Amino acid sequence: MKDKIMFSALSWLYSKIIDQRNLRYEDGTFKSHALSVPVISVGNITVGGTGKTPLVGLIAEILAESGEKVCVISRGYKRANPKQRVLVSDGNEVLADVQNSGDEPFELACALLGKSIVIADADRIAAGKWAIEKFKVTRIVLDDAFQHRKISRDLNIVTVDATNPFGNEMTLPSGILREPIENLERADLFVITRSNLANDPASVEERIRAFNGSAPVIWCENRISKVTDLAEMSSGTNSAPESLKDRSLFGFCAIGNPNSFFQQLKMDGFNLAETKSFSDHHSYNQRDVDMLGERAKQKNCDAFITTVKDAVKLDQLEFRKPCYVAKSELIIKQKNKLHELINAVSTS
Template sequence: MPNQSHERLEQRLLKVISKQTRGKGAACLRGFLKVLSWIFGIVVQIRLFLYKHRIIRANTLGCQVISVGNVTVGGTGKTPIVETFARSLQQKGRKVAILSRGYKSRKTPLWEKILKKEKQLPRVVSDGKRLLLNSDLAGDEPYMLASNLPNVVVLVDKDRVKSGKYAIRKFGCDTLVLDDGFQYLKLQQRFDIVLVDYTNPFGYNRVLPRGLLREPKRNLKRAGFIFIT
C-alpha cells in the first residue's frame, strides 16, 4: 500500500508540472515548486563547484571507471546500456564489476546497522560465477544484470567508492561500471555516458521539483558520450 500511495502522488505531481492539471491551485503549486527548483539548482551547482575545485576531495581507484547515467529522473534505458558495455568489456578480457545503489532493494534496518560493530560490506548480487541474492535483496535491476551477465561481478551499495574498492580487493576487478552514476561525484577519472530520452529529453526544462532535471542541462558538457534513447 505505501508504494501504491507513493506512485499515485508521483502521478499527480507529474500532471501538475506538465500542466495537464490546470486551475488556480495547480498554478500556485507550480509557483511554489519553481521556488524550490531555484534553491535546488543552486545547491547542485555549489556541490559541483566544490568537487571541481577540490574543496571536496574525490577518490581515484586506479582502474578504468565508466559511468552510465542521465540528467532526469525516471527510466531512460540505462540498464540495457550498462549490460551491453559490461558484456563487451568482459568479452575483451576485462574483469568487470557493476556498481549499483540498488534502487527498490530491501533496506537494512537501522537497528541492525547500529548493532553491527563491523563496517557493513557491499551486497554481492553475483561474484562473477553465481547468483547470491534474490531480487528482493538486490533490487530488480541489479538482479537482472547479474542474471544476464554470469561472468560479471554485481555489487549493491550506495557508497560506490566502498563497493569499488571491495570489487578490486575481493574479486580483482580492473573495470568498474557505475549504474546511474552521472551525479555520483565522489569518483573521479572516469568516462561518463549520459542517456537522454528523446520523448522528453530535458524534463520540462526545469530542475526538480518543478521539472524532472536532476541538474541543469548545461551540465551535460561533463559527459564524454551522449546516447539518445
C-alpha cells in the first residue's frame, strides 16, 4: 500500500512537470524550431512498443515513391555513443553497425536502402539541418518524436497499440503514459496498430475521441509476412524455411510489447512451446544465447524464432539450434487514406 501511494505521488509530480513543460511551448516561452523542408513525426504517448518503426519505414517508402529525397532521424536509444551523430545509411549502403546506430535506426537503414537516408542523433534539429545541407533532402521523418517539441512538424502522428492503448491511464511510474492522456489533443493523425489482436478495438477510438475529436484515425492489423533463417538473413539471402509451423518453437525478443509478438505468432499458426522476453533494446551476448539454448533443450524445442529488431543484434552469436526471424507487416485498412495524408504534406 505504501509503495502504491508513493508511486501515485510520483506520477502526480511527473505529470505536473510535463504539464508545465508543455505549457511553456503553448505560451511561447519555449520555442519550436522549423526546418526548411516538411517534417512528419511518428510517436506515441506510452512507453513500450506500439509499432512505430514499421510505420516510419512505410511513410519513408511512400515519400520516396512520390519522388522525395527522404531522411529518417531517430535518437537511437541505447546506442554506444548517444551524443554522437551517426550516419547510419546514406540511402545507398549501411555505414554503421548496430552498436553505434541503435537497433531501430539500424533496422530502418537495412529496410530502406535505395529509399531513405537514416541518421541517429539526439539533436534532431541539428541533424535535420545537416541532412538538408549535405544530402539536399526534401522530406524528414522523425522516429519517436511526439514528446520532442523542440522541432516543428507538419504532420504529428501518434501510434496507439490496440492491445494495451493507455494502460491504467496514469503517467510514469505508476502507469505507462509518457505524459497525461489529455495531450492526445496535439495529434494530427492516429494510427491504431494490432487491431486484429485486441478484444475490443472500437473502444480505443472512443477513448481517443474523448480528447481529440478531429484527427483522422487509421486502423492497422499486424501479420507475419516472412520468416527467414537468421544465418541467411545475415548473409543477405532471404529463403524461408519449410514447414516451420509444424515445429516446436521457442520465441524470444527484446521489444516494448513482447506479448504482442508472441500472440501474433500464435494467431498466425506457429507452435510456441516456450517464450522469453528481455528488456526493450537489450544487447544480447553469448551468455544469453547459451541460456536460451539450455531452456530450449529442457522444453524439447526444435528452433528459435525472434523479431527483425532482435535479429540485427544476433548475427555474431552462435545458436545451438536453428534461429528464425519473423518479419511483421503492417496491413493498413485505409491505405489510400494514409497515402493521401502523407502526400498532402509532401505537396503542401
